[in-house]
Amino acid sequence: xxxxxxxxxxxxxxxxxxxxxxxxxxxxxxxxxxxxxxxxxxxxxxxxxxxxxxxxxxxxxxxxxxxxxxxxxxxxxxxxxxxxxxxxxxxxxxxxxxxxxxxxxxxxxxxxxxxxxxxxxxxxxxxxxxxxxxxxxxxxxxxxxxxxxxxxxxxxxxxxxxxxxxxxxxxxxxxxxxxxxxxxxxxxxxxxxxxxxxxxxxxxxxxxxxxxxxxxxxxxxxxxxxxxxxxxxxxxxxxxxxxxxxxxxxxxxxxxxxxxxxxxxxxxxxxxxxxxxxxxxxxxxxxxxxxxxxxxxxxxxxxxxxxxxxxxxxxxxxxxxxxxxxxxxxxxxxxxxxxxxxxxxxxxxxxxxxxxxxxxxxxxxxxxxxxxxxxxxxxxxxxxxxxxxxxxx
Numbered sequence: 001x002x003x004x005x006x007x008x009x010x011x012x013x014x015x016x017x018x019x020x021x022x023x024x025x026x027x028x029x030x031x032x033x034x035x036x037x038x039x040x041x042x043x044x045x046x047x048x049x050x051x052x053x054x055x056x057x058x059x060x061x062x063x064x065x066x067x068x069x070x071x072x073x074x075x076x077x078x079x080x081x082x083x084x085x086x087x088x089x090x091x092x093x094x095x096x097x098x099x100x101x102x103x104x105x106x107x108x109x110x111x112x113x114x115x116x117x118x119x120x121x122x123x124x125x126x127x128x129x130x131x132x133x134x135x136x137x138x139x140x141x142x143x144x145x146x147x148x149x150x151x152x153x154x155x156x157x158x159x160x161x162x163x164x165x166x167x168x169x170x171x172x173x174x175x176x177x178x179x180x181x182x183x184x185x186x187x188x189x190x191x192x193x194x195x196x197x198x199x200x201x202x203x204x205x206x207x208x209x210x211x212x213x214x215x216x217x218x219x220x221x222x223x224x225x226x227x228x229x230x231x232x233x234x235x236x237x238x239x240x241x242x243x244x245x246x247x248x249x250x251x252x253x254x255x256x257x258x259x260x261x262x263x264x265x266x267x268x269x270x271x272x273x274x275x276x277x278x279x280x281x282x283x284x285x286x287x288x289x290x291x292x293x294x295x296x297x298x299x300x301x302x303x304x305x306x307x308x309x310x311x312x313x314x315x316x317x318x319x320x321x322x323x324x325x326x327x328x329x330x331x332x333x334x335x336x337x338x339x340x341x342x343x344x345x346x347x348x349x350x351x352x353x354x355x356x357x358x359x360x361x362x363x364x365x366x367x368x369x370x371x372x373x374x375x376x377x378x379x380x381x382x383x384x385x386x387x388x389x390x391x392x393x
Contacts, residue, residue, distance in 0.1 A: 058336060058337065058379040058380050058381040059370065059373060059374070059378065059379070059380050059381065060380070060381045060383055061330065061339075061367045061368075061369060061370050061374070061380045061381070061382060061383065062367070062368050062369045062370075062382075062383050062384075062385040063330050063365035063366060063367050063368060063382040063383065063384060063385060064312070064313065064316075064365070064366055064368055064384070064385050065363060065364070065365055065366075065384070066310040066311070066312060066360060066362070066363075066364060066366055067310070067362050067363070068308060068309070068310060068362045069308070069309065069310070069311070070306065070308055071304050071305055071306045071307060071308075072304070072305055072307065072309070072311070072347075072348065072355050073302055073303070073304055073305075074302070074303045074304070074305050074348065075300065075301075075302055075350075076242060076300070076301045076302075076303060077298050077299070077300050077301075078236050078237065078238050078242070078298065078299045078301070079236070079296060079297070079298050080234050080235050080236030080237070080296075080297055080298075080299070081234065081235065081294060081295070081296060081297070082232050082233070082234050082254075082256065082261075082285060082291050082292070082293060082294065082295045082296075082297050083232065083233060083234070083235065083293060083294065084204070084227045084228045084229065084231070084232060084233075084293045085228055085231040085232065085233050086201075086202055086204075086227075086228040086231070087225070087226070087227050087228065088201060088202075088225070088226050089222040089224075089225050090115065090116075090198050090201075090222065090223055090224045090225070090226055091198070091217065091219075091220050091221050091222050091223050092116075092118055092195065092196060092198065092217050092219065092220075092221070092223070093195040093219060093220075094118075094192060094195060094196065094219050095216065095217060095218050095219045096118035096119060096120075096196060096216070096217060097118060097119045097214065097215070097216055097217075098116065098117075098118060098119075098211060098212070098213050098214060098215050098216075098217050098223070099117055099118055099119040099120075099213065100116060100117050100213060101115070101116040101209065101211070101212065101213055101223070101224075102114055102115055102116065103115040103116070103206045103209070103224060104206065104209055105206055105207065105208065105209050106205065106206065107205065107206045108203075108204070108205050108229070109200040109203070109204060109205070109206065109226070110200060110203055111200055111201065111202055111203055112199050112200060113199060113200045114197060114198075114199055115198045115199060115200055115206075115224055115226075116197070116198040116223055116224065117196055117197040117198070118196040118197070118217065120193050120196045123189055123192050123193050123196065124193065126189050127186060127189040127190060127193065130182060130185045130186035130189055131186055133182040133185065133186075134179065134182040134183050134186055136182075137175065137178040137179040137181070137182045138179050140175045140178065141172065141175035141176050141178070141179050143175070144168070144171045144172035144174075144175040144176075145172050147168045147171065147172070148165070148168040148169050148171075148172050150168075151164050151165045151167075151168040152165055198223060198224065200226060201226070202226070202228050203228065203229070203230055204226045204227050204228045204229055204230075205226070205227055205229050206224055206225065206226055207225045207226070207227050208222075208224065208225035209223075209224055210222050210223055210224065210225070211223050227293055229288065229293065230288060231284070231288065232284075232285040232288040232291065232293060233266070233282055233283060233284055233285065234254055234263055234282070234283040234285060234297050235280060235281070235282055235283075236280070236281050236283070236297075236299055237273065237276050237278030237279070237280060237281075238278055238279055238281055238299075239277075239278060239279070240272060240278075240279050241303070242301055242303060243268050243279040243281055245301065245303065246265055246268060246281060247265065248265050248266065248267055248268065249264065249265065250264070250265055251263070251264050251265075251286070252264075252265060252283065252299060253299075253300075254283065254285070254297040254298065254299055255297065255298045255299075255300070256291050256295050256296065256297045256298075257295065257296070258290065258291060258292075258295070259290065261285055261286070261287055261290050261291050261297070262285070262286040262287060263283035263284060263285045263286060263297075264283065264284050264286060265281060265282075265283055266282045266283065266284050267281075267282050268280070268281050268282075269281075269282075281299075283299075305347075305348070307347055307355075307357065308357060309347055309355050309356055309357035310355070310356055310357070310360055311353050311354070311355055312327060312344075312353065312354055312356055312366055312368075313352060313353055313354075313368045314349065314351075314352050314353060314354050315352070315368055315369065315371075316328075316366050316367060316368040316371070317344075317346070317354060317356075318371050320343060323345075324343050324344065324345055325343070325344050325345070325346055325356065326341050326342065326343055326344070327341070327342050327344055327356070327358075327360070327366050327367070328340065328341055328342075328366070328367040328371065328374055329341075329342055329360065329364050329365060329366055329367070330364075330365040330366075330367055330380055330382040331364075336379055337379065337380050337381060337382055338377050338378065338379055338380065339367060339374045339375070339376065339377065339378045339379075339380050340376065340377070341376050342358055342359055342360055343358055343359070344356040344357065344358030344359075344360065345357055345358060365382050365384075367380070367382075368385055369385075
């Protein structure tokens, strides 16, 4: 039995463009083109295309009038530390067991005060033995002297020869040497006993306690740190040119966090530090009770720098090449003003102003704002700034 497809026998007809459709499409294109042409002619000015003939209005800029100066005052500040003139790490000359420490951190002590001592019982016993040896040597020396006296009497009587006298005198001299040796040994033990105690070498305050009683201290091991409080000095590093302005023996004011202190310049090293490139200046603080050791102090100096130039606001500078800067000057030209760039070199900066040198004439007007909108030769209208303060105080 034969099955037929349900769509079998239907023909698929291909759509073909007709002449009528083509004419309609062509007429539509013509209508669109005509509309565009009409719109263009209606919108166009009867006078033709607009062309700008007038120059743009000059940009209003703030300016300051600069004046040349032969020098400027430089305010310098140098920092240093207030330090104790003497600081000692105290320890024992020999090793031993610490028997007593009488000082603690923060204690103020006077010169000669006992701070710590070792157990000296063994040394005391050795000293007692040395004293006994001294007594024994003295007894032997006394006996030798008596023997010499008797031998001399017998020699006068002709009972002994000169040889016996000489031998007695030699024995007496040997006994005397033994006395001196025993005394030296006893003195050595006394010194060791004295060195077994730590006394304050100067008036000061104990700032560190590094050991306690019962510990075995090695020779030279730090036990206490003593800082001299009554004499403070300040060490500051200054450039050689600034240090040359200081006078040894003269009083200066140093500023610390607690206020001003008076200091007298003791000395200037006169040697430039290889790392800091500064010269050391040492000041003796006259009122050390007004400041703590280790406090930061500052010295302010005024120095005149003989360099011709101008003060200008920092905001009037724009970076140039080779370490130079550029300022724009409002230069009169043909009844108007133009922005003219001038290269300058910055000598010193002080807050919001800078001291520069370059081809600027006294009385010229330097533009101080809107530099990002200014190009060389651009017409500007200068307006004197009321906020600029370029005076050299």
